[in-house]
Amino acid sequence: MNAVLSKIAQGVTVCYSEIFPNQDNDFFPLDCMGKLFLVADSYCMNPDCTCQEAVLHFLQVYPREERKADSFMIRFKLNGRGYKIHERGKFNKREIQTIVMHFTADGTILNLLNERFKEMKEKAKEIILS
Template identity: 70%
Template sequence: MNPVLKKIVRGLSVCYSEVFPNPDTDYFELEYNGKLFIIADSYCMNPDCTCQEAVLNFVQIIPKRGREAESFMIRYKLNGRGYKIHDQGNFNRHELRSIVRHFTSDGMILKPLNERFNEMKEKAKVIFS
């Protein structure tokens, strides 16, 4: 069975770059207080699900020497009205909130996230038709 289909059947979110691989658009990037992050966005592809959110995995690109890359994951509402922490990693809540606020502050991220969400739902319809 196709790996994407396996995730859909198991109710897992699927990374946008798994379905639409493109090195230029696979991930979002963010610089925050001298730290560089890549943000992988995943979506529920269950065609019957009415969720309207993206799972965003923030991964710090250049970790401290001798340490693994630090990351955290949130479930971000695609109407821009908040998020839930899915995995805090080694980030304290204050820093995590500040990073997310910086990433979403101008509201410009909502458009591409919603476009990608819609692309993923359309692809799911094709898969299940």
């Protein structure tokens, strides 16, 4: 947990699966535009921060090819009102917009991201107090 404490102090986001490891939900699978992605969600764990964002890392995987994965990263507002591209990789703005819209289309993912955000903030309080 010292590494997590260090990240909290530095204001670095922490991946949900680093705090709550579970192979069933470490990543969100996403099939969009004939491409397969794994999506990792990270959060600011500073209990005093009011950012209300998730950092989402979209990693395009090539299951049957020996190609290096392509990826992009966004800062997603947990109120559902947009995102900011943090790293674009080989993707253009329109591709990213389409992928993000597909990922968040039904509202279920937004609710889940908000739940995970709350869990991370609670865990941060536990870590800091211990």
